[in-house]
Amino acid sequence: MGRTWIWAILGVLAACPAWSVEVHDVRLWRAPDHTRIVFDLTGPVEHKLIVLDNPSRIVLDVEKVTMKASVDGLKLKGTPVQAMRTGIRQGNDLRVVLELGATVKPRSFFLKANDQAGDRLVLDLYDKAPQAETVVAKTVKHSDKRNIIIAIDAGHGGEDPGAIGPNRRREKDVVLAIANELNALLRADKGFQPTMIRSGDYYISLKGRRDLARQRQADLFVSIHADAFKRKEAHGASVYALSTQGATSTAASYLAQRENESDLVGGVTLSDKDDVLAGVLADLSMTSTLDNSLKLGDRVLRRMDTIAKLHKNSVEQAGFAVLKSPDIPSILVETGFISNPAESELLSSRSYQQKMARAIHAGIREWFLAHPPSGTLVAWQKQQIGQQYVIARGDTLSGIAERFNVPLSDLKIRNGISGEKIMVGQKLLIPTT
Ligand SMILES: [Zn+2]
Numbered sequence: 001m002g003r004t005w006i007w008a009i010l011g012v013l014a015a016c017p018a019w020s021v022e023v024h025d026v027r028l029w030r031a032p033d034h035t036r037i038v039f040d041l042t043g044p045v046e047h048k049l050i051v052l053d054n055p056s057r058i059v060l061d062v063e064k065v066t067m068k069a070s071v072d073g074l075k076l077k078g079t080p081v082q083a084m085r086t087g088i089r090q091g092n093d094l095r096v097v098l099e100l101g102a103t104v105k106p107r108s109f110f111l112k113a114n115d116q117a118g119d120r121l122v123l124d125l126y127d128k129a130p131q132a133e134t135v136v137a138k139t140v141k142h143s144d145k146r147n148i149i150i151a152i153d154a155g156h157g158g159e160d161p162g163a164i165g166p167n168r169r170r171e172k173d174v175v176l177a178i179a180n181e182l183n184a185l186l187r188a189d190k191g192f193q194p195t196m197i198r199s200g201d202y203y204i205s206l207k208g209r210r211d212l213a214r215q216r217q218a219d220l221f222v223s224i225h226a227d228a229f230k231r232k233e234a235h236g237a238s239v240y241a242l243s244t245q246g247a248t249s250t251a252a253s254y255l256a257q258r259e260n261e262s263d264l265v266g267g268v269t270l271s272d273k274d275d276v277l278a279g280v281l282a283d284l285s286m287t288s289t290l291d292n293s294l295k296l297g298d299r300v301l302r303r304m305d306t307i308a309k310l311h312k313n314s315v316e317q318a319g320f321a322v323l324k325s326p327d328i329p330s331i332l333v334e335t336g337f338i339s340n341p342a343e344s345e346l347l348s349s350r351s352y353q354q355k356m357a358r359a360i361h362a363g364i365r366e367w368f369l370a371h372p373p374s375g376t377l378v379a380w381q382k383q384q385i386g387q388q389y390v391i392a393r394g395d396t397l398s399g400i401a402e403r404f405n406v407p408l409s410d411l412k413i414r415n416g417i418s419g420e421k422i423m424v425g426q427k428l429l430i431p432t433t
Pocket of ligand 1: 227259
């Protein structure tokens with residue numbers, strides 16, 4: 001390279017003022033209770049938010065920045081934003097105007113670059129009336145016994161793609177697919193009621209995920225992941241629980257550290273950060289919650305053993321922030337390594353996603369049928385085993401079998417009934433299955 005050429009480059013660099021930060025991309029995510037707009041930047045910026053009425057709009061002023069991206073392609077449908085435009089103010093300041101069709105509570109913050117994402121300016125618009133998923137814990141018929149509530153947490157989402165495998169396969173998509181399959185299986189189970197912590201492509205903070213599980217009165221929190229490792233040979237499924245003192249292996253510690261960085265990538269403002277820890281861990285209730293998490297996790301692991309290679313043969317423990325609910329048994333299922341070419345291929349196939357969901361489902365179901373929380377339909381059904389039931393008017397054999405969750409054939413065999421005929425006042429023994 002000739003000397004003049006170098007001087008020419010230096011000249012261009014000198015002509016670029018130090019404040020020349022650029023917006024190089026704008027992205028939008030729609031969550032059930034808010035809309036997030038992210039401005040990707042080449043450096044830090046100062047900004048100001050102005051909320052105006054009649055017509056309702058939000059003005060975002062960003063100092064000393066050049067707009068190198070377009071907002072035209074953003075999908076505004078289904079969001080409170082009706083239109084969005086940008087313009088230059090005072091020579092080098094950017095003004096973004098959002099016209100709103102509904103009242104929102106805005107919140108904006110700057111996120112410093114980290115290992116996985118660059119500098120970002122985040123604008124969250126909270127809908128005034130969030131379409132909160134109706135709180136579950138609905139009672140069911142048969143003496144008003146409640147369902148067992150399983151909170152299914154598909155890891156990552158939105159801003160945070162999670163681990164990325166060959167062919168740009170993203171953890172956030174794979175785990176949402178598996179979570180949906182698990183949701184469908186549990187929905188078909190009498191006495192169980194699943195609830196999805198994340199139901200689309202948006203980010204929820206780690207603390208936010210725990211809060212949702214508590215709001216929905218979950219009996220179990222299961223977080224689903226498919227992570228990556230430096231060595232692409234790493235493979236196998238595993239199950240994790242929280243550790244209150246150190247990790248059970250370096251791999252577990254590494255994974256927990258990666259998972260806990262999710263908030264950095266996902267974009268969590270300081271006010272959402274976690275402050276619970278110390279007190280919570282000293283809590284005595286944590287001991288029994290953790291004990292249950294480990295035992296339940298083991299059931300899930302045993303079921304996964306039948307369809308996948310296990311990474312470790314026992315439930316591992318580390319300081320996962322998402323598992324830190326003091327009162328809800330919580331496990332993190334690592335369905336495999338998306339960084340491993342063969343496993344990534346499997347994890348992206350519908351049939352394997354279903355297989356994986358079936359294994360997780362079987363483990364959860366097996367645990368709760370053996371240890372149903374009190375007050376649940378499943379606990380009540382378990383108590384009825386070996387009990388006598390006196391047939392009342394309007395009863396049918398199949399109705400009784402369903403009510404006590406026993407196979408109709410078992411009920412008939414145990415009571416020596418061959419046809420369908422039963423009589424009011426007749427006594428039936430509810431068999432063990
Ligand atoms: Zn993950």
